Amino acid sequence: MDPTYKVRKEAFVSNLSGGSIWEINAVTLVAPVSVLLWSALQARRSFFSPYTPTALVTDFLLNVSAILFATTLYSSAPLLLILFLLSPAALVFLTPKPTRPKAKRPPRFAAQQSQDAQSGGADSAPRPLPTLPFLTTYRGAMMVVTCLSILAVDFPVFPRRFAKAENWGTSLMDLGVGSFVFSAGVVSARSVLREREEKRPLAQRLPVSARHSIPLLVLGLIRLYSVKGLDYAEHVTEYGVHWNFFFTLGFLPPFVELFSSLTAFVPSFEILSLAIVVLYQVVLESTDLKAYILVSPRGPDLLSKNREGVFSFLGYLAIFLAGRAAGVRVMGSGAAPRQARRRTLISLGLGSLFWSILFVLNSTYALGYGAKIPVSRRLANMPYVLWIAAFNNAQIFLFCLIDTLLFPLAHKPADRGSTLPPATSQIMAAFNQNGLLIFLAANLLTGAVNLTVSTLDASTAQAMLILTVYAATITGVAMGLNKFGIKLKL
Structure with a gap:
């Protein structure tokens, strides 16, 4: 890479101060509103069944x-884009719902309904690990935002x-990094629920978690050597000289x-999660650790060269555990499907409120209360962890x-003869299914x-043309992996 251009490139992403949380919330609200329009088209018109080329383009x-x-183009007017999406959704709701003759369910969804019905029956054991379409959509949307932003x-x-x-x-990108870790914590709840039944000791769980770490650590090493070898522009103060996000992900499982x-x-x-981040924040405030991470000259040792990645790992660990907490609450209900969904909504709403109150008290000074600690993704400090947990609980809600x-x-019993349309976008399902491979492909294409x-x-x-082609390519990779049954979840 040309040295002058490399300097310009690094300066382009350095010394930035971010923006307003309210604007970030408005921009990220586009994803749920888009899903609302998709769901309205599917629930009222069965627009995506069958999945024709027109349906695929609309889904994209x-x-x-x-x-x-x-x-990008609507970054300064996200509410206008939300209005453009809400208007057709409202029109779809106003149109009368067509009556359809009773038909046999597709095998996949018939099986899912059978399992849901059994989970609420008195003669059957509750289904411990339900398939939840809204979690698929949440993780798919998070992956789309992440891949596009990088x-x-x-x-x-x-902007x-x-x-x-x-x-x-x-x-937005600070939020994306934390949300990526949070969502991994959410899906890790499945293994927690299984282990509670199997009651495996730590000595058996550690080797399994170490095996999960190896691919991520290898990817971290590949990225490290490729960046150094190609003289690629890098933002050293993000994680350090050698550390990168793959190393953070790789060290999390054990x-x-x-x-x-x-x-x-x-x-x-x-x-x-709170205990970890509170202790970390106490150390940041009561010692020289914060100054060491942010302004200390880099020494020759590995810790000094990579101090951002090493110490922020504690914050990401707390975020992962907060995500696991949400996942356990969402997936762990043993109630009948209809009751479980009600409990899930209440739990997510209370969880979002709980983390939001803690965030406000921690990062502001309102009504004479609050610590007024600024958010720092570089430190992954307590306000950052609380912000990520509050936002993601609200998104899942x-x-x-x-x-x-x-x-x-x-999520509730239906007539056996009626048709049950798919409740999840195929694109969202594909992005959710292979998070690690898609993230790797996105990094390579970037x-x-x-x-x-x-x-x-x-x-x-030119930028929008390139980004649109890139988005279509990543979507094609995700759909192709899903079609051929290649599954490697993050």
């Missing part, structure tokens, strides 16, 4: 392109206030298992509410684009 426009436009940030069309803040502040064993003494994962209102047959295109000098039209 709603669940991928809408997010791309929200973070390339879009290199173009001027992506600098959405790029990662240097030391303090909130931004440490999560070690800390999860403390639940024998600690009542819940929420309390465990919104997706769950949409799913509950528009697809009631997905590197390829940056090595071949002068992204800093691209016009708005």
